[in-house]
Amino acid sequence: MGCRRALLCVLLAMLGSAVAQPVLAQGGTVVSSHSASGERYPGVLRLHVDATDLDRRIFRIQQTLPVKPGALTLHYPRFLPGTHGPYGEIERMAGLQIRAQGQTLAWQRDTVDPYSFHVQVPAGVNELGLEFQFLSEVRGQTGRVVMTRDMLNLQWISQVIYPGGFQAKGIAVQASVTLPAGWHAATALRVTGRQGDTWQFEPTSLETLVDSPIFAGRHHQQIALDPQGAAKPVVLHLFADAPEQLQASDAQIEAHRQLVQQTDRLMGSRHFRHYDFLLALSERMGGIGLEHHESSENGVLPDYFKDWAKSVGARELLPHEYVHSWNGKFRRPADLWTPHFNQPMRNSLLWLYEGQTQYWGRVLAARSGLVTPEQTRDLMARTAAEYTYRAGKLWRNLQDTTNEGTMRSGRNATWRDWQRGSDYYDESSLIWLDADTLIRDKSKGQRSLDDFAKLFFGVEPDRVAPLTYTFDDIVAALNKVQPHDWKAFLRERLDSHALAAPLDGLQRAGWRLDWAETPSEWSRSGNGRGQADDFSYSLGLVLQPDGQVQQVRWNSPAFEAGMSPALSVVAVQGKAYKAERLSAAITANKSGQAPLQLLVKEGEQYRTLTLDYRQGLRYPRLVRIEGMPEGLDAGVLKARQ
Template identity: 25%
Template sequence: MYAAAAGSAERPAPFAEYWFLMHIWPGGRGGLEHLNSTQINYSSDWDSLRPAGRYATDYELKLAVLSHEFYHAWNVKRLRPKALGPFDYSREVHTPALWISEGLTSYYGDLTLLRAGLLTPQRYLDSIAQLLTEFEQQPGRSERSIEDTSWDTWFRPGVMGDTNLLNANYSYYDGGQIAGHLLDFAIRQATGNQKSLDDWMRLLYQRHALPKPGFEPEDAVRAANEVAGRDIGEIFRRYISGKEPVPYETFFGYAGIQVDRMPAPSLAWIGVSVTRDDDGRARINNITPGSPAEDAGLDRGDVIVAVDGKVVDQDAYLKTMEERKPGDTLKLAVIRRGEMKEISLTAVPYPYTIFKLRPVENPTEAQRKIYESWVGRK
C-alpha cells in the first residue's frame, strides 16, 4: 500500500515499506539514507520553532531533512553515478556528479514541501532567495565550479583533516539545488511546459537505476537534451562544469519569478561565519579573506563568548551583530585553545547582494503555466 502511495500505479515506489528513524539527542544533527529507511539525528525537540538558517524554524528544517532523505530512496540509493557503485570503502571515490545525488535531492526535498502544501509559495521563494544570497557570498564561487566541489568532497574540512577549503570551495548540495532550478525552468521553457526536470529524473532512473550500473556525467547532459528537445548543454558547460556568474533573472523569469538583487550597505559585516558548538555558543568556522575579522586576527575555531563585555550564546551573538552598524567597533572575547583573548575590530558595510524572489505582478500566459505546475497546482 505504501509503495503505491509513494509512487503511482505505473511507477510504484521501489519498496514495500519505508521507515523514518528519528533520534532526538543532545549531539549533532544530520541524516543518513538507507535503502528502505533513513536515520535522522536532531538535538532539538521535534516542534522547536527556533530559526534555522534559511528555514523559518527548526521544525521546517526537520521537514526538509525528512523530505531530502526520503527522496534518496530513489536518487542515490537506486540511481547513482557509476563511480559510486558498487562502493569501494577502501579508498576515496571521486565523481563530479554529487550535485545530482545531493543537490537535486535537496531541490526535490524542498520543492516537495511546497507541492505538499507544507510551505506557502512565498515562504519557499524566501528560502530559495536566502540560498542564492548565501551561495553568492561564498569566496570559492569564483574559484571552483559546482562539479569541482563534488570532486573535492574528500578534501572538505573535517573529512580529511583540517583544510582551508572553505574559502576555495562551497557546498555542492547548494550548488546542485540551484542547478535544479536552472534546469527545471530551462526544460519547461524549451518545451512550453510539456516537460520538466521530473521527466529528466525519470528518464535517468529508467535508464540507469539499479540493477543497471549507474550514469556517467555525459548521460545526464544527453538526457537533459532529449527531454528539452534541444541542446541545453550550454547550461551544464557554463554554470555546472564552468563557473560563470548565473543570470538568475533569465531562468527564474521563465516561471514569472522576479529576482531582485538588493545591496545592503547599512548592515554591519566583519567577515566571520559561525556554527553552534555543543554548548550553544558561536564557534567561528570560517574567516573571509580581506575581512575585518582577518585583519584583527580572529581565527577558525575561536569560540565567541562575549561581545562588548556581555556574555553571548550563538543566538545572542547573531542578534547583536544584526543590531550593529558599519563603523561600530566591537570587542569580542573568544576562547582559543583554552585561552581567553580579547579582540577589537570595526565593522564595515555589508559587501554582498541580498536576493529577493517574488512572482511578477502580470505574468504572461506561458509564465503563469510554468509557475502553477511547478508549485504543484495542476
C-alpha cells in the first residue's frame, strides 16, 4: 500500500530494514524481541514539549498518537539506557489526560506494572491526544535539577508515552520543543525548522529520539573539534551559568581536539553521523555523565576552565562518555539490548561496557593532554588502594556487582566497602590494565589492548546500528590479538573472592602501590574525595570538614572503636575538631605514647572513643619498581602518532 503522507513516507524509508531485521549477536545468534513486534508502528507519534516554565520548572507535554479502535496499552519509560536499570521517574509524571474527538477517555494504570496504562479506544477513533506534565526537581534534595534560570537539560525519555507491543526503533516520532525566549540549544537531533522559540527536529525513531537529549541555555559557545569539512564532525557545545565561564584557553581547547584525534587512532573508525558533546558548566543544574550514540550529557562545576588545576577529576568525564559511543552504544552486550524501555535489562557484561570504558577514558585523558601522566598515576594509585581494602570481596564477587543497576541500589551505602557498589567500573579498569600489559609482555611489545579496540569496536566502519556481543565474542577477539586462556583470565578475576586487588598490570608496567604520609598533589587539589577529610587508609575514616562522619571502612580501627556515619567528631585530644589536629594526633601516636581520644556526638549524646592506632598517616602512591622497564608513561599512556 502506497504512502499517502510525505512525512510518513520519509520515516518509513528511514526506519526501513533496520526495523524489519532482528538484532544479531556476532556469529548470527538472534536476540529475542521479547514479545515486541518487529513491524513498524502504523503512523507517526507527534510530540511537543513546552520547556518555558522557569518559575515552576515544569515541562508540559502534548502528544498525538495514531491508533485503531480497541484495547491499547501505553508505556512510560521505566528502564533507561545508560543507567542500566529501572530509573524512570514515574513519580514526576502527572496530569495525564487522554482525549479523542473532544472526549476525555478513562485510563487505568496496570496494577503490576505502574509504568503501563490501559485505555479502550472507541469505534471510529483513529487518533488520540495525550497531555501530561513532567514535574522536575526544584531544590536538588530529592533528585537532579534539570532546569534553572539559565539552562535546562531536556531528556526525551522522561517526556514521552509510547504504545506497547512495538520495538522502539519501529515507532516513528516527529518532535518539537518550545524553549525560553532567545535561548540556544544543542542536540544530536538535526533541526528542520524554527518558528520563534519553537524548534522542530528531523523525524526519527523513538529509539533515536530518547538517545538524543537537549541542552539549552542563555549562555552558549560552540567549538568544532575536527578539521573543517570532516565527514562525521565532532562538536563541543558549552553552556554556563554566566558568560565568562565559557572562556577557555587555546591549550584547553586543543586538549579536547586531541581527545578526538587520539580516539580515532585507538578505535580506527567512527560509528556515528556526527557527535555532539553537551557540556554544562553549572553549580545550579545537576551534574551528569550519560552516554548516547551521537552525543553525551556532561555536567561539571563552573570553574572547569577557570581553575583548570583543580578540575582534573572532571576532565576524565568527556573521554569516558565519548568512548561509550563505541563501547556500549555501537557494540552492546546481547543480554543488555532490549526492544523497548519497559523490558528489563541484564547487565552481566558491564565489566566490559563500563569497565573497559573507564580504562580507555583514563588512558585517552592522558594521551590527549587533558590530564598529565602523573595525575593519571595518582588516580590509579587511589583505585589500587580502594580495591586493596575492599572488604566486601569476601562475600560478593565483581561479577555480582554488575547487578547494581537492576537492583537500583543507592550510591551512598552506609558501609560502602563491605556492601560494594558499581565496582565493575574501577576494579574492572585494573583488570583491563592487567590484560593490556599482559598482551604487551607476551607479544614483546608488538601488540596491546589498542589492537583489541580496533578489532572489536572498529569493525563495520559504516555501520551505525548497534552490534551486539557475548562473553565468547570478547574472548575470541582477545585471542585474535594475543593467544592466551582469556576465558580463565577473565573468570578468575570476575568470580574471585580473594581480598587482593588485581594489581598485576601495574607491576608489569613497572609500578607498585606504596604509601606516603602526605596526600598527593592530585588529592590536595580537591580531586580525591572533594572537600572531605580523608583518613581512609589510616583510621579507615572519612569526615566532612565539620566533623560529620561520612564513611567508616569495614574492620578498620575506626570501625573496631564503634564508629559509624551516625556520629560527628566534636574534639580531638580535648580540642575542637580540625583535620590538621587529627592528622597531628595520628602522627604523634606512632610510638604508642598518645592514643587518640575522640569526643563524638550522636544526637544529644556525647562519648569519648579511644583509638590506639600506630601506623601513621597513609596516602596511596605509585612508585617505580627498581630494575623493571617503565610501561605507563612510555607505553599505555603515551599519545599515539
